Amino acid sequence: MSTRLVLVGCGHMGHAMLAGWIASGKIAAHEIIVVEPNEVLRNRAAALGCTVAPDAGTLPQDLAPDIIVIAVKPQAIEEVLAHYTRFGNGKTAFVSIAAGTGVATFEKILGDKTPIIRCMPNIPAAIGKGMMVVFATDRVTETARAFVADLLSASGEVATIDDEKLMDAVTAVSGSGPGYVFHFIEALTAAARAAGLPDKTAARLALQTIYGSAVMAVESGEEPGVLRQKVTSYKGTTAAGLDVLMGENGLTRLLTETVEAARKRSIELGS
Numbered sequence: 001m002s003t004r005l006v007l008v009g010c011g012h013m014g015h016a017m018l019a020g021w022i023a024s025g026k027i028a029a030h031e032i033i034v035v036e037p038n039e040v041l042r043n044r045a046a047a048l049g050c051t052v053a054p055d056a057g058t059l060p061q062d063l064a065p066d067i068i069v070i071a072v073k074p075q076a077i078e079e080v081l082a083h084y085t086r087f088g089n090g091k092t093a094f095v096s097i098a099a100g101t102g103v104a105t106f107e108k109i110l111g112d113k114t115p116i117i118r119c120m121p122n123i124p125a126a127i128g129k130g131m132m133v134v135f136a137t138d139r140v141t142e143t144a145r146a147f148v149a150d151l152l153s154a155s156g157e158v159a160t161i162d163d164e165k166l167m168d169a170v171t172a173v174s175g176s177g178p179g180y181v182f183h184f185i186e187a188l189t190a191a192a193r194a195a196g197l198p199d200k201t202a203a204r205l206a207l208q209t210i211y212g213s214a215v216m217a218v219e220s221g222e223e224p225g226v227l228r229q230k231v232t233s234y235k236g237t238t239a240a241g242l243d244v245l246m247g248e249n250g251l252t253r254l255l256t257e258t259v260e261a262a263r264k265r266s267i268e269l270g271s
C-alpha cells in the first residue's frame with residue numbers, strides 16, 4: 001500500500017500522536033514514513049512498524065502522501081520546510097503542530113495554494129486523553145479535513161477554531177496547560193512535605209488527589225465550582241485554605257498571568 005502520511009519530527013509530541021494513530025487502527029504503520037534525524041527516536045518509530053528516514057533527501061522520488069505532519073520545533077520550521085517544497089501547491093495537505101508558526105509562513109515557503117492545517121495538541125495525547133485544536137485554511141478539502149479530524153480523535157478530543165489568531169491563546173491554555181498541571185502536582189507535593197508528611201506519602205497524596213478530582217470533574221457532569229462547594233464545610237479547613245488560594249493574589253490571577261506570558265511567547269515564536 002502507498003504512503004498516506006509523512007511525519008517530520010518524532011520527538012515528544014510527534015511520537016505521542018504517532019503511537020495513538022497506529023494503536024487506533026485509523027492508519028496502518030506501513031502507510032507512514034517518519035523522518036527523524038535522531039537515531040534513537042528513529043528506531044523508536046521503526047519499532048512501531050513505520051518506515052523511517054533520517055532526512056527528507058532519502059524520501060522516495062515518487063512519494064505523494066495525503067498528509068505531511070510537521071512536528072519539529074518552531075525555530076526549525078523554515079529550514080525544514082525548504083526540503084518539502086516539492087509537495088507544495090498540490091494535493092498533499094500539511095499539518096503543523098508547531099507553536100506560533102502561522103499559516104503565512106507555510107504558504108510563503110510551500111506556495112499559497114498548499115492546503116494547510118494547524119493543530120495544537122497536548123501531551124496527554126500520549127494516553128489518548130489529549131485536547132487537539134484545529135484550524136484549517138480554505139484550501140483544505142473536506143476529505144482531508146475529515147481524515148485529519150478522524151486521525152486526531154485517536155489522541156483525544158478534537159475542537160476546531162475558525163480564527164487563526166486564537167491559536168496563540170489555545171497554545172497557552174491547552175498546549176502548555178499540562179505543564180502547569182504537572183507543576184501543580186509538584187507544588188502540592190512540596191506543600192505536603194512542608195506540612196510534615198514523608199516524601200513518598202506527600203507525592204502520593206498530591207497525585208491521587210489531583211487525579212481523583214480531575215476524573216470527578218469530568219465524570220460527574222457538575223460544575224467545578226459546585227464540586228468545590230461540596231468540599232468546603234462552613235468555617236472548616238477547606239475554607240481556610242481557599243481563603244489563601246482564592247485571595248486577591250491567588251491562583252486565578254497567577255494563572256491569568258501565566259497564560260498571558262505563554263500567549264505572548266506564542267506570538268513571538270510566530271514573528
Ligand SMILES: NC(=O)C1=CN([C@@H]2O[C@H](COP(=O)(O)OP(=O)(O)OC[C@H]3O[C@@H](n4cnc5c(N)ncnc54)[C@H](OP(=O)(O)O)[C@@H]3O)[C@@H](O)[C@H]2O)C=CC1
Binds near residue numbers: 013
Ligand atoms: N511537547 C509538547 O507538549 C507540545 C509540543 N508542540 C509542538 O510540537 C513541536 C515538537 O515539539 P516536541 O515534540 O516537544 O519537540 P522535540 O524536540 O521532542 O521533537 C522534535 C524532533 O524533531 C527532530 N527534527 C529536527 N530537525 C528535523 C528535520 N529536519 N526533520 C525531521 N525531524 C527533525 C528533532 O531532532 P533533534 O532533537 O535531533 O533536532 C526532534 O527529535 C513543536 O513545534 C512544539 O511547539 C505542541 C503542543 C505540545
Ligand SMILES: O=C(O)[C@@H]1CCC=N1
Binds near residue numbers: 099175176
Ligand atoms: O512549550 C512549547 O512551546 C510547546 C508548545 C505547547 C507545549 N509545548
